Amino acid sequence: xxxxxxxxxxxxxxxxxxxxxxxxxxxxxxxxxxxxxxxxxxxxxxxxxxxxxxxxxxxxxxxxxxxxxxxxxxxxxxxxxxxxxxxxxxxxxxxxxxxxxxxxxxxxxxx
Amino acid sequence: xxxxxxxxxxxxxxxxxxxxxxxxxxxxxxxxxxxxxxxxxxxxxxxxxxxxxxxxxxxxxxxxxxxxxxxxxxxxxxxxxxxxxxxxxxxxxxxxxxxxxxxxxxxxxxxx
Numbered sequence: 001x002x003x004x005x006x007x008x009x010x011x012x013x014x015x016x017x018x019x020x021x022x023x024x025x026x027x028x029x030x031x032x033x034x035x036x037x038x039x040x041x042x043x044x045x046x047x048x049x050x051x052x053x054x055x056x057x058x059x060x061x062x063x064x065x066x067x068x069x070x071x072x073x074x075x076x077x078x079x080x081x082x083x084x085x086x087x088x089x090x091x092x093x094x095x096x097x098x099x100x101x102x103x104x105x106x107x108x109x110x111x
Numbered sequence: 112x113x114x115x116x117x118x119x120x121x122x123x124x125x126x127x128x129x130x131x132x133x134x135x136x137x138x139x140x141x142x143x144x145x146x147x148x149x150x151x152x153x154x155x156x157x158x159x160x161x162x163x164x165x166x167x168x169x170x171x172x173x174x175x176x177x178x179x180x181x182x183x184x185x186x187x188x189x190x191x192x193x194x195x196x197x198x199x200x201x202x203x204x205x206x207x208x209x210x211x212x213x214x215x216x217x218x219x220x221x222x223x
Contacts, residue, residue, distance in 0.1 A: 032210065
C-alpha cells in the first residue's frame with residue numbers, strides 16, 4: 001500500500017523568510033497530492049493540491065511542486081507570516097482510493 | 112449549513128467499555144474516512160468507505176468497527192479490544208474517493 005514520508009518534523013523560520021516541506025510517496029499509481037494545514041485545536045483544512053498531470057501549482061504565497069519520476073512533492077511558503085504557524089500535512093491518493101497522510105511538520109514562524 | 116459534524120467533542124469512558132463516535136455529513140459525499148491523530152504520528156487511517164454498505168480497513172483497524180448503512184453517516188465504534196484508545200479522532204468525507212477531503216472538528220476520546 002501507499003506510504004508517505006514527510007520531512008522535517010519541525011521547522012522554524014524567521015518571519016518573512018521562506019519555508020519548504022518535502023514529502024515522498026511509494027505508490028506510482030498515486031495521482032492526487034493535497035496539503036492540509038491544521039491550526040492548534042482545529043480541524044485540518046486543504047490549502048493547496050496538485051494532480052500528477054502538472055508539475056507545479058501556485059496560489060499567492062504558497063506553491064507545490066511534483067516530481068513524478070522521483071516520487072516526491074514539496075510545499076513552498078514564501079514571505080512567511082505569524083499566521084502561517086501550524087502543523088502541515090502532505091497526503092497522497094491513487095484514483096478512487098484512500099488518502100494516506102504523512103506524519104506532519106510543525107512550522108514555527110519566529111518574530 | 113452544509114458540512115461534516117462529529118459528536119461529541121470530548122468523550123470519557125472507562126477501560127473495557129465500547130464507545131461509538133458519531134460522524135454525519137450533508138455534503139452528499141460518497142466517500143467517508145476515519146483517522147486517528149496522536150502527537151508525532153500524523154493522521155493514521157482506521158477505516159474508510161467508498162460507498163454505502165461498503166467499507167475497508169485502513170492501516171490501524173484492529174480494535175475498531177464501523178458501519179455505513181446511510182450515505183450521510185459513518186459511525187466508529189472503539190471496542191475494548193483496542194489497547195490504547197485514548198486519542199483524537201477525525202472523520203472526513205470527499206465527493207469521490209481520492210479527492211479533496213473535508214474534516215469534522217474531531218472527537219477527543221479519553222479512556223480511564
